[in-house]
Amino acid sequence: MPTAREVLLDAALSALATLPWTSVRMVDVASAAGVSRQTLHNEFGGKDGLARALVRDAADGYLAGVERALGTAGGTADRLAATAAWTVRAVRTNVLVKALLTGCWNERLPRPGPLAAGCPDPLPGPRSADPGPPTPAELLRRAGERAVAALDGERPPHDPEALAVTCEIALRLALSYALVPAPSGTGGEPAPLVRHVVARAPDAVSGTSPTAGARSPRGSPGRSTPA
Template sequence: MMPTARDALLDAALSALAGLPWSAVRMVDVASAAGVSRQTLYNEFGSKDGLARALVRSAADGYLAGVDRALGSAGGTGDRLAATAAWTVRAVRANALVRGLLTGCWGERLPRPVHPAAPTASLVPAQRRADAGTPTPAELLGQVGARAVAALDEGRPPHDPEVLAATCEIALRLALSYALVPTPSGTEGEVAPLVREVAEWRPTG
């Protein structure tokens, strides 16, 4: 499927952000790199702030799509949580916007998101979801946890809902700790064995 003008513009903006702080990224350069007119860019996003919000929302959507793929992979609870944790480590290290979304740490180089508590009105219909839908770190972790519980609570074997929810949260927080403070090996798979152990641990006695 051919990318849309919106997709091309988001890709161009993300590429520009890799080399420049957001304050130095120019709309005319983003439009040129995407092969569209500056008017098309403004028609899609309304303003540079609108483009920033769309970039952050796109990063959140891309991360959640990867979570869904990991949770849908083969294996039991431990394997699928381990895959989700490894994806989280990889996404945080590879994408500064995902890192900001999951940690709340937004440096001067990055566009800051607008959270639902302080929405910005937009005249561009396609921008309204980005204006109102960027989650805080706690909300994003909550979304991932809820997806994990829904995907893993299949009754084979039956799970205690509270234990499963706690296990998912522990796995996600382990992943964030590995992403932010890597071990010497520095690979995303390093978190997987520990997550499997957590997921498969059962109290004795």
């Protein structure tokens, strides 16, 4: 059964689908959630606290989805393809995830800044040093770190540097699909392209390139390139 906090966050996010954040009223959020306005204030302290919680929840929810996708069956290509598919779905269905990953904020969205020095966070829990929402680069880095940690345990072992770059490529491909949909008839999803890129990238398992040993146009030995 969802908690009052979870129901309130869902109600606030639903309100954003039709209203700009400046027009979202606390009393309406409480009513939609089926709780008292006092309960809302007890949970978030005020509208800025609710905004801060919404943004945190969006970032945490996206990263939790990344971890779920990385836990699917299959090898590196399959698990990164699932992660890319989740990233596209999250960006397309949650306006806050889209803003967090792209930096495309507008006046319709809540965008709490960092707390002023010495100003306690009204939200419960150890959040007194909240720096504000992560930048797109920070959120993408956190997703990449989770991917590397999840895939590093595969056998045979991956080359760490190659794996890190391969994970970043998959995530950035996903963002390109989320922002610029693929042509009709191609399926519109990043998974096939991610699998193709991972398969043809320099080998993250052995650390060698698929073209290792090939000759360059000048006749010199081919060189492995980090993935």
